[in-house]
Amino acid sequence: MINFNGELLYPENIKLTSENRGFKYGDAIFETIKVINNKVVFWEDHYFRLMASMRMLRMKIPMEFTLEFLEKEILKTVAVQDDAPTFRVRLNVFRKDGGLYKPKTNEIAYLIDVKGHSSQMKTTYKLDVFKDFYNYSGLxxxxxxxxxMLNTLASIFAEENDLDNCVLLNERKGVVEVTNGNIxxxxxxxxxxxxxxxxxIKGIVRKKLIEMLSKNKDFTIEETSISPFEIQKADEVFITNAIVGLQPVTHYKKKTFKTDIGQKLANSLRILQIAGN
Incomplete structure (x- = not known):
């Protein structure tokens, strides 16, 4: 079942009209969230990113949209799904119907979609650059x-070329991220x-990993510009997102990487996910 504005409904009973602004203009934002054993992983970070995004996009935040309220709505939706230890949650927020580019209202509606999730880290993971279109830098x-759309096209390109993922570039031809996470x-x-x-993207796992590495005396963490050439010269490469956590990359073009450090960081991240925020 799906949670539509607090009401649990079967998918066929969800009524999104042809005036839906998420459909017509992409006037919507979302959070992809992992739930393990009825615990919403890194929930505070997801919540505050959602609030910041809503403010930035001038959406009216309802008074009831508290940390506790949305967590309760997520878990309420998880509770009516088929039993599984891990769930992938998509919390979508969109402006209510009406208007053209200028919306009729800044009030919002929300939808929570939950699916069981069981994917694990892959032992072989191939990556290359998607060059057809750019991910333009900016806030x-x-x-x-x-x-x-860019992520969709890059994902199709990856499938056509027997890749697991693609690196997205900005207009300066610098590395931005991969189709579904940070790099x-x-x-x-x-x-x-x-x-x-x-x-x-201001990735939640990206944030957590940077915090973790900042306390590790064995490594220096840098948030900077990266060229595709640096990927080829690297010792190791890995990607992160809220669902997989950390996935080491084994192949980039003709280069093969070690995964020793990535595996250790992935284990540390798993412990952090289970332990709490």
Whole structure:
């Protein structure tokens, strides 16, 4: 069942009209959230990112949209699904119907869609660059809006070329992220990830990993610009997102990477997910 504005409904009973602004204009944002054993993983970080995104997009935040209220709505929706230890939750917020580019109202509606999830880290993971279109840098690119056309095209490209994922570039041809997460590059004891000014999503696991690495004396973490050439010269590469956590990359073009550090960081991240925020 799906949670539509607090009401649990079967998918066929959801009534989104032809005037839905998420459909017509991409006037919507979303959070992809992991629930493990009835615990919403990194929920505070997701909540505050959602609030910041809504404010940035001038959506009217309802008074009842508290941390506790939305967590309760997520768990209420999880509770009516088929039994599974892990769930993938998509919390979508969109402006209510009406208007053209200028909305009729800034009031919002929300939808919570939940699915059981069982994917695990892949032992082989192939990556290459998607060059057809750019992910333009700027603050708006850091927000998870419903406009994911670039990610869709890159995902199709990956499938056509027997890849697991693609690297997205900005207009300066700098590395931004991959189609479904953030990217990290290891060279020696330096771990780099694209800065938010490059146009990457403010990933929750990205944030947690940066916090974790900042306390690790064995590594120096840098948020900076990265060229595709640096990926090829790296010792290790890995990607992160809220559902998988951390996925080491094994192949980029003709380069094969080690995964030792990535595996250790993935284990540390799993412990953090289970332990709490």
């Amino acid at each position: 708006l690119s850091t927000v998870k809006t419903n406009n994911r 990290f590059v290891i060279k020696g004891n330096v771990i780099k990830t694209p800065a938010l000014t490059e146009g990457c």
